[in-house]
Amino acid sequence: MTDRVAGARHLIFDLDGTLVDSAPDLATALNGLLAEMGKPALTEGTVRSLVGDGAGVLVERGLAASGLGDADRPAALKRFLALYRDCLIDQTRAYPEVEATLELLRAQGHKLGVCTNKPFDPTQRILKALKLDRFFGAVIGGDSLPQRKPDPEPLLAAIAGVGGAVSSAVMIGDSANDVLCARAASVTAILIPSDYGNPAEDADLKLSRFSELPAAIARL
Structure with a gap:
C-alpha cells in the first residue's frame, strides 16, 4: 500500500497532449472536412501544430492553412464536430505511464480533475472509452463556461469541482495556455512538453515524463 503524502494536492490536468494523444483522430476529422470542401489533406504533424485552443480555433486554423479563410466557420465547425464524433476514439490513446501514474496519485490522496479546451462531450467520451474517467472528480470542457484557457475561470471551476482551493492546486x-491559465489563477504550473501546438517557454516545474509527477508534486 502506498503511503499517503502529507498535504494532498488538487491536481488539474489538461487533456490533449497531456493525458491523451488525440491528434490522429483530430486529423482524420479535419481532413474529412477539407476533403468535402475540395482541399487536400493536411499532414498529421501540421494538425498537431494547430491543436490547443479548442475545436473552433482548430477548424479556423485548418481552413486558413488550406486557403479557406473566408469559409462559413460556424457551418464548418458543426460539420467537423459531426465527423469527429464518428472517429473520436479510433486511434486516440492515453500516453504511456498515464494510467499507472494517475492510480498512484489517487492512492496518495490527491484529488484529480480535468480542464481542457476540447468540448465537454467528446472529452467525457474519450475519458470513458479509455477508462480514465474513474480518476476525475471534475471535468471542465472548452464549452462548459463562456471562458476558455488561458482565462483562469475554467481552471478555478475545476479546482472548485474537486473541492480544492487555489493554494493547494496544481495545473499540469x-x-x-496551461501555464498562462495557471498563472492567471495564481496556481502552480507543471509543464510536460508535447509536440502539440502553442508550446510554453517555462513553468514552475518542467518535467520530461508523466511518471515524474508524483515525486515532483511531493517536492512542492
Whole structure:
C-alpha cells in the first residue's frame, strides 16, 4: 500500500497532449472536412501544430492553412464536430505511464480533475472509452463556461469541482495556455512538453515524463 503524502494536492490536468494523444483522430476529422470542401489533406504533424485552443480555433486554423479563410466557420465547425464524433476514439490513446501514474496519485490522496479546451462531450467520451474517467472528480470542457484557457475561470471551476482551493492546486499541461491559465489563477504550473501546438517557454516545474509527477508534486 502506498503511503499517503502529507498535504494532498488538487491536481488539474489538461487533456490533449497531456493525458491523451488525440491528434490522429483530430486529423482524420479535419481532413474529412477539407476533403468535402475540395482541399487536400493536411499532414498529421501540421494538425498537431494547430491543436490547443479548442475545436473552433482548430477548424479556423485548418481552413486558413488550406486557403479557406473566408469559409462559413460556424457551418464548418458543426460539420467537423459531426465527423469527429464518428472517429473520436479510433486511434486516440492515453500516453504511456498515464494510467499507472494517475492510480498512484489517487492512492496518495490527491484529488484529480480535468480542464481542457476540447468540448465537454467528446472529452467525457474519450475519458470513458479509455477508462480514465474513474480518476476525475471534475471535468471542465472548452464549452462548459463562456471562458476558455488561458482565462483562469475554467481552471478555478475545476479546482472548485474537486473541492480544492487555489493554494493547494496544481495545473499540469503541455502548452502555454496551461501555464498562462495557471498563472492567471495564481496556481502552480507543471509543464510536460508535447509536440502539440502553442508550446510554453517555462513553468514552475518542467518535467520530461508523466511518471515524474508524483515525486515532483511531493517536492512542492
